[in-house]
Amino acid sequence: MDGRAGSFAVNRANWDERAPAHAASPGYAFERFVADPGFLSDVVRFDVPRLGDITGLRGVHLQCHIGTDTISLSRLGARMTGLDFSAASLAEARRLAAATGADVDFVESDLHDALAVLPAAGFDLVFTGIGALCWLPDIRRWAAIVAALLRPGGRLFLREGHPMLWAIDDRVTDRLVVGFPYFETPEPIVWEDDTTYVETDAQFVHNVTHSWNHGLGEIISALLEQGLALTQFVEHDSVPWEALPGQMEQVDHKEWRLRGRPELLAHSYTLQAVKPG
Template identity: 70%
Template structure:
């Protein structure tokens, strides 16, 4: 991505959800058609799981029979994967175009998954509570301006004893300048949550595609790891697991990384320098 000094349509006063939803709507079909999401493999192989869910299987444990909700589910590949592991899943996203692709995936695979269009902050009002599992995958929290409000949503959705399972891009990774030609790892963006968004204008997307897009301005926020944990604790959850990983399921730093046997990307040189993602689990007290 490239930082945009002249936000244009992202000027102050523009609702971030309107801008971000337009961007996701614009890209949903291209994501579903890209080999990176492997929609055709989902349709052909009833045992196939998304790379994100498969990576965390040792930590996820048995979800069979659990009533779960996947927040910010996009085109539903992680949601369908959790369904294939036996959970009774609902997917929620604010992008209608994304949910069109998610419902198509569920139809093609015979997955009994409900998909609901709503903003994540409205999830308790739309879905109620009593869930055994709240799941959130990579690249979700950066679209939300208030991590404490999000933690309150998670707590409201969960039954007592229910758990949150989250894998997310590490805030250290989000804070780096990913475009430097000299290969240095330089912190250039906010690590901590700030009121004002980082405004980006970027014409592509993170999957392999030849599609072109027209809605290219987005508003994003970073949330420090301590901010995420503290928000969950204050919302009435207890932390039961936190693992930082030196890898990510996409090439976050092109030209500086190598893909491993599990499909994850990590730094070619001294990968232990950088946490790229983390997996967190917390239970509602």
């Protein structure tokens, strides 16, 4: 097993184990999705003004996890497919889709094999949400896959944690300390954590993850190299989870920002790019 395949296996075990706990947590709000046909995930609701009208668009959500954002996009009118490498995550996504009557397809695949299971130039919208790019070792390869999935005139919609935020050491709780790479590195950041980012009493065994940061210039340049045209780039002073414990406060839309001086740090960003028609 090569190094990257080993990293994916390590990460898949981590996500497989945590998927049921995420689905049961109040943060992902499965019960709200079932009870309220108009309910949207916090991540999608935050970006509705930037998404615009997506009625009738054929969309794919890459690295969709347990499907709450995918189903939210479906509720906004898109014909959605979700793709993820975690069988356990997709089991929860399919369970939620069945409970809500959502017409969403979920496909199990590593992102790097997406073109083996999804149609090339088959999508009007490629959506990637918070906390996805950090699991990919090569941002240029990701950009090539996005470009290949988009039809001419189709667009990428990406909201992500800011690479400057990912570089901050969240183990330091009283000041901002850069402790991790900002730029993409050949070797992964190896992390061990027996918790997860939602409220849960579950105990976990698979606690190691391998991740990579990617600088903004690297991400944008990778998309430009594929011929995509950047149409929007907005940096935000909030992010939808408590990324820096002890230093953040919760604000609107269940977003979190640096307490007192959020202007010190770009927390997340929304990027849109279009494949020329």
